[in-house]
Amino acid sequence: MKFLRCREIPPPTGKKVAIIGAGPAGLGAAGVLKCHGHDVIVFDMLPEAGGMMFFGIPDDRIQKDRIREAVRELMNAGVKFMFNTKVGRDISLEDIIETFDAVLIATGTWKTRRLDVDGEDLPWILPAAEWIVEVHMARYGHIPWSDVIKPHGTILIVGAGLTAADVATVLLTYPEFKERVEKVILSYRRTRELAPMRLSEFERLEKMGVEVLELTQPIKFYEKDNMRIARLIKMKLVKTPEDKRPKPVPIEGSDFELRVDYVFKAIGEIPTPPFEDKQHNIELNPDNTIKVDEHFRTTRPNVFAAGDVKHGPSLIGPALKSGLDAAIKIHQYLTGILK
Known part of the structure; x- marks a missing residue:
């Protein structure tokens, strides 16, 4: 498993991106954005990264040492992590949105x-x-x-x-x-x-x-x-x-x-965004997923969403791909390609 998508980190762009959620979508996005030279900080409510992929799957079904190794690679590349930090409880989502150039919400589905x-x-x-x-x-x-x-x-x-x-x-x-x-x-x-x-x-x-x-x-x-x-x-x-x-x-x-x-x-989980519908001018869909356009952008221009909180419960692969795709759109937004 690998989240960092380059061998060398380019010079800093001066742009700061906050990622909320350290599951497959958030980690995949962090790797792509760091490889474009952006400063990336990942907020997560748990004490280490991996999300449901790490804490919600039995040990014999996924190699968790490889997840830890891939996260260490992100850290060594300069991605910062703030663990034990639940957005909306320990830190204000509004403060994050106002502080960072772009925000990716990838908080998954944590409620049965x-x-x-x-x-x-x-x-x-x-x-x-x-x-x-x-x-x-x-x-x-x-x-x-x-x-x-x-x-x-x-x-x-x-x-x-x-x-x-x-x-x-x-x-x-x-x-x-x-x-x-x-x-x-x-x-x-x-x-x-x-x-x-x-x-x-x-x-x-x-x-x-x-x-x-x-x-x-x-x-x-x-x-x-x-x-x-x-x-x-x-x-x-x-x-x-x-x-x-x-x-x-x-x-x-x-x-x-x-x-x-x-x-x-065990009849399924529902998406768990860090806000209620229309808070922070961000809308939810009836199924509690975050409403986005074709560019993963929410109803607030500099806020994006990816992974299960965007499309509902899924496997690791689709969640990871969603994070990778969203990161490309965020990079385009930060560089003025996406208006």
């Missing part, structure tokens, strides 16, 4: 979608992506293990994307958890052929002992007689002309109870 069912806010219902991040924060020595919830017993995972696979992998392979977990169940409202997760990933999870409940969906969580209960309902798929794929519809009277100890929500 809600199920919108009764009991969802019980303390044993956990957001999967945020929990995985906490696990790795502890693993790498940034927070104490006492800050991390350690699930045990029977675990229900709701969803069938990469985050669902990742939380199952962490629970069943990390030594901090695998002796505590008795059973992992995955609930998905469609069939595996229609899931974001590949069929090979389902097979891998099942070999690890995961029980997959296709065509099921939680409708309520509650406690009864000192037991934690997930009530699920069976689903059927209905095809309509306006739908790209069959729609899951509940089967009346098919609901059933599962006794669980913890539940993980």
Whole structure:
């Protein structure tokens, strides 16, 4: 993995660029902009760079030493990092916009979608992506293990994307958890052929002992007689002309109870820009992505957006490419080519 896109850094242009977010989009953009001679400062809320790519993916799925090496290369080239700095909380976004010649927002998708069912806010219902991040924060020595919830017993995972696979992998392979977990169940409202997760990933999870409940969906969580209960309902798929794929519809009277100890929500994440809609004269789309034009420029002329906060949840490759493409547009803006 490589973020710096040149062997030698050209003379300084005198232009300053702030990048908010040190995930693949932000790091890729930092490398391109530094290679054009611009002064680059990256702000990130975490204690080291990499974003969800580093903290949100199990260790056996990506070579994290290579990410650290690529970040060190950026640092050695002169890219500055301000870690443990959450824009909007620790530093004002408006101050950054007014201080820098251009700003790139690449804050990703850090909030798990809600199920919108009764009991969802019980303390044993956990957001999967945020929990995985906490696990790795502890693993790498940034927070104490006492800050991390350690699930045990029977675990229900709701969803069938990469985050669902990742939380199952962490629970069943990390030594901090695998002796505590008795059973992992995955609930998905469609069939595996229609899931974001590949069929090979389902097979891998099942070999690890995961029980997959296709065509099921939680409708309520509650406690009864000192037991934690997930009530699920069976689903059927209905095809309509306006739908790209069959729609899951509940089967009346098919609901059933599962006794669980913890539940993980893994039904996707939503974009997390460091501001509310129309703050700082920057608009959001209905799905909470940042509204941009074909040049990655927001509704405020010197502010750009890239990565998942621009186009929604994606894989590392598309996020990185988005950052690279946005950096080229920022360079064109700084040099007067892009008006």
